[in-house]
Amino acid sequence: MIELSGAAYWLPVVWAVLAAVAIFIYIVLDGFDLGLGILFFAEKNKIHRNIMIQTIAPVWDGNETWMIFGGAALYGVFPNAYATILPALYLPIFIMLFALIIRGVAFEFRSRMHTEQAQALWDIGFCVGSFIATFMQGVVLGTLVSGIKVENNQFVGSSFDWLSPFPLFCGLAVVCGYTLLGAAWLVWRTESTLQDSMRKWSGILSVLMLLMIVGVSVWTPALHATYMQHWTDWPRILFVAPVPVAVAVLAIVMMMALRGKTSRRIPFFCALGWFFLSFTGLGINMWPYIVPPGMTIWDASSPPTSQAFLLVGAAVLIPLILTYTAFAYHVFRGPVNEHSESYH
Amino acid sequence: MTGLDALFLARLQFAFTVGFHIVFPAFSIGLAAYLAVLEGLWLKTGRQVYLDLFRYWLRAFSIVFGMGVVSGLVMSYEFGTNWAQFSQKAGPILGPLLGYEVMTAFFLEAGFLGIMLFGMNKVGKKLHFFATCVVSLGTLISMSWILSSNSWMQTPQGYAIEPGTGRFIPQDWWAIVFNPSFPFRLVHMALAAFLSVAFVVGGVGAWHLIRARRAGRQPTEAVKIMFSMAMWMAAIVGPLQILAGDAHGLNTLKYQPAKIAAMEGDWESEGYAPELLFGIPDMENEVTRYKIAIPYAGSLILTHSLSGKVPGLKDYPKDQRAPSYVVFFSFRIMIALGVLMALAGLYSLWLRWRGALWNSKLLQRAVLIMTPAGFIALLCGWVTTEVGRQPFTVYGLLRTVDSASPVPSASIWGTLVIFVIVYAIVFASGISILLRGFAQEPHSNETGPDPRHPQRAAAMAGAVSDNAGTEA
Numbered sequence: 001m002i003e004l005s006g007a008a009y010w011l012p013v014v015w016a017v018l019a020a021v022a023i024f025i026y027i028v029l030d031g032f033d034l035g036l037g038i039l040f041f042a043e044k045n046k047i048h049r050n051i052m053i054q055t056i057a058p059v060w061d062g063n064e065t066w067m068i069f070g071g072a073a074l075y076g077v078f079p080n081a082y083a084t085i086l087p088a089l090y091l092p093i094f095i096m097l098f099a100l101i102i103r104g105v106a107f108e109f110r111s112r113m114h115t116e117q118a119q120a121l122w123d124i125g126f127c128v129g130s131f132i133a134t135f136m137q138g139v140v141l142g143t144l145v146s147g148i149k150v151e152n153n154q155f156v157g158s159s160f161d162w163l164s165p166f167p168l169f170c171g172l173a174v175v176c177g178y179t180l181l182g183a184a185w186l187v188w189r190t191e192s193t194l195q196d197s198m199r200k201w202s203g204i205l206s207v208l209m210l211l212m213i214v215g216v217s218v219w220t221p222a223l224h225a226t227y228m229q230h231w232t233d234w235p236r237i238l239f240v241a242p243v244p245v246a247v248a249v250l251a252i253v254m255m256m257a258l259r260g261k262t263s264r265r266i267p268f269f270c271a272l273g274w275f276f277l278s279f280t281g282l283g284i285n286m287w288p289y290i291v292p293p294g295m296t297i298w299d300a301s302s303p304p305t306s307q308a309f310l311l312v313g314a315a316v317l318i319p320l321i322l323t324y325t326a327f328a329y330h331v332f333r334g335p336v337n338e339h340s341e342s343y344h
Numbered sequence: 345m346t347g348l349d350a351l352f353l354a355r356l357q358f359a360f361t362v363g364f365h366i367v368f369p370a371f372s373i374g375l376a377a378y379l380a381v382l383e384g385l386w387l388k389t390g391r392q393v394y395l396d397l398f399r400y401w402l403r404a405f406s407i408v409f410g411m412g413v414v415s416g417l418v419m420s421y422e423f424g425t426n427w428a429q430f431s432q433k434a435g436p437i438l439g440p441l442l443g444y445e446v447m448t449a450f451f452l453e454a455g456f457l458g459i460m461l462f463g464m465n466k467v468g469k470k471l472h473f474f475a476t477c478v479v480s481l482g483t484l485i486s487m488s489w490i491l492s493s494n495s496w497m498q499t500p501q502g503y504a505i506e507p508g509t510g511r512f513i514p515q516d517w518w519a520i521v522f523n524p525s526f527p528f529r530l531v532h533m534a535l536a537a538f539l540s541v542a543f544v545v546g547g548v549g550a551w552h553l554i555r556a557r558r559a560g561r562q563p564t565e566a567v568k569i570m571f572s573m574a575m576w577m578a579a580i581v582g583p584l585q586i587l588a589g590d591a592h593g594l595n596t597l598k599y600q601p602a603k604i605a606a607m608e609g610d611w612e613s614e615g616y617a618p619e620l621l622f623g624i625p626d627m628e629n630e631v632t633r634y635k636i637a638i639p640y641a642g643s644l645i646l647t648h649s650l651s652g653k654v655p656g657l658k659d660y661p662k663d664q665r666a667p668s669y670v671v672f673f674s675f676r677i678m679i680a681l682g683v684l685m686a687l688a689g690l691y692s693l694w695l696r697w698r699g700a701l702w703n704s705k706l707l708q709r710a711v712l713i714m715t716p717a718g719f720i721a722l723l724c725g726w727v728t729t730e731v732g733r734q735p736f737t738v739y740g741l742l743r744t745v746d747s748a749s750p751v752p753s754a755s756i757w758g759t760l761v762i763f764v765i766v767y768a769i770v771f772a773s774g775i776s777i778l779l780r781g782f783a784q785e786p787h788s789n790e791t792g793p794d795p796r797h798p799q800r801a802a803a804m805a806g807a808v809s810d811n812a813g814t815e816a
Contacts, residue, residue, distance in 0.1 A: 079436060306437070
């Protein structure tokens with residue numbers, strides 16, 4: 001590798017961290033609203049479904065914008081990664097996008113249809129679309145972690161490399177995770193019977209998610225020798241070792257909160273905690289590769305002039321964005337029930 | 345691996361998805377501005393009719409905006425899926441511009457949209473108006489960034505090409521953002537968005553005026569205001585757009601003369617050139633057949649002088665010519681619709697001056713028929729500028745054939761077919777919802793409890809009494 005110094009070394013590092021933060025914000029925000037869509041299969045009651053939608057209707061556009069930001073940032077900051085990941089994952093990405101389109105328009109369409117059948121159809125679209133989009137996000141992640149065949153900065157694998165056990169397992173894992181986030185979100189934001197039902201689902205999904213976390217954690221080191229090394233590598237082990245302990249602690253807190261019905265919020269934040277730990281573990285594992293097994297963040301980078309230009313804006317604008325996003329959530333805070341107003 | 349077929353399919357897919365997408369942001373740009381004006385008028389005058397109109401068009405806005413978001417999400421990934429080599433080479437320049445668009449515009453729009461749609465009773469009138477203005481501002485900022493990107497692909501500057509990789513390395517961001525065709529394209533597009541929405545609003549107004557006349561009753565005040573505002577917009581922006589389009593054309597002549605030659609179907613570079621009203625350009629035999637021409641008009645329009653020399657396609661090697669048989673027609677359809685819209689606007693001024701704005705069957709019918717005219721013109725304009733850039737993605741520097749992704753044509757075929765199906769469903773549903781909404785007149789007191797919608801009245805009352813208890 002060419003020796004890099006100064007900005008050419010640090011800017012990609014800063015951007016890698018920032019990109020990871022952006023992806024995590026995306027998971028935090030869009031995870032629960034995709035999961036909420038998946039939960040439509042469990043909640044057939046029309047009033048409940050409307051309440052569920054009402055908890056996210058004012059904010060989902062903003063949640064999805066983080067995904068657009070992810071695409072744009074990758075394009076501008078790590079163009080070589082953008083240009084290899086997307087052709088490699090051509091089909092899963094498009095399937096995810098189709099699903100996101102259907103579920104995105106379903107937000108508005110479902111309540112504006114004239115016949116019961118048409119409404120039911122868009123409800124199915126919302127639920128299935130949320131499921132497929134979530135599953136495909138897991139597949140994309142799993143494929144990336146398994147590694148993408150790259151020669152001369154170009155993807156050289158086949159169209160169906162993603163159709164293998166590990167990515168598909170990751171798809172299921174993300175489905176469990178997002179659905180748990182959705183259920184825990186509804187525990188926070190709803191009342192009475194809907195809330196009780198969601199508390200039950202949170203418990204079931206927590207168990208599933210823990211199993212999935214264990215599964216992915218055991219499977220990942222087996223994929224590459226380098227990943228295996230990370231678990232014995234000093235000082236990387238210092239970062240990795242506390243992760244399983246923290247996962248277990250959160251599991252206990254989650255169980256107590258669900259049993260005791262003491263808090264509306266704790267389950268949601270416990271679920272987020274699991275995501276944070278899994279995500280951090282994954283990041284430490286992949287570092288410094290952005291497209292394993294061969295492309296590092298430095299290989300993937302655009303020139304420092306591009307990265308610096310966008311970084312200046314991000315430093316000012318991201319805190320501002322987080323502020324007014326928080327304000328929007330603040331405006332629509334509090335439990336939602338069948339009496340809450342809608343603009344329709 | 346990537347044969348011509350895959351390249352053609354990738355282009356077709358991109359053209360289809362971007363063409364579908366572009367209608368909705370344009371609609372949002374115009375409609376958000378209109379909503380801000382309506383709400384501002386309501387706050388200033390206190391007249392209920394403006395609030396009724398605001399809420400009437402807000403319902404359409406939520407549909408249009410949502411369709412823009414989901415179809416736009418596709419675009420931010422499609423550069424990579426379809427144009428991997430282009431992304432690698434031009435990503436260092438265009439990626440940060442797109443990043444700025446997301447950070448300065450998309451988040452802003454999405455962050456305040458919720459308040460705009462659902463927040464009137466939660467944040468108060470003033471803050472709600474602020475949210476509406478911010479959403480409108482967001483649409484304008486977004487348009488500026490994306491047009492700067494697009495214009496850079498047409499008239500690139502401020503870059504250096506890295507030896508070995510062929511990447512575009514940014515040298516001067518100011519020069520990149522404010523590249524020579526950007527101001528012209530920005531103004532042209534902004535006016536197009538306003539004009540398109542003027543004819544949608546005008547068309548809906550015209551429909552209700554016609555219905556009222558057929559039913560033998562006076563049109564409601566809301567309908568009259570809607571129609572009148574739309575016609576003011578058409579009367580002002582229609583003629584302005586012709587001036588802006590002319591200026592944009594001169595800019596293109598200066599920087600992309602080969603595109604102009606393709607648009608005009610001219611093969612020989614000459615002075616005293618005619619303007620073709622019709623013809624069928626034949627790229628193979630280098631001739632335009634079945635010409636109907638106005639003598640000297642080509643030189644006059646392009647150079648503002650009878651003797652001015654206009655470019656011909658033969659000035660350029662065969663492998664640098666844009667397909668004239670596409671842009672020749674798309675350009676003419678755009679012009680024809682633009683002129684018709686401007687004429688309708690001017691005619692409305694004349695009628696207004698005569699005090700007959702509400703009584704003209706001709707104007708009402710014309711405007712009703714022309715409801716989609718702005719959008720059709722806008723799409724034709726985009727076909728002209730994008731196909732006219734061919735065979736390059738970055739004009740003169742990076743060929744389309746060298747921009748593609750290593751994706752087999754079967755994958756592109758499959759996804760293209762699904763795109764057509766999904767977009768057809770989404771478009772049909774969206775349009776049917778919009779049309780059903782437009783078929784109703786704006787109700788009076790749209791916000792308040794409405795006797796025609798008892799559930800809503802009950803829900804509103806419930807919300808008010810519940811508010812105290814639910815603010816945790």
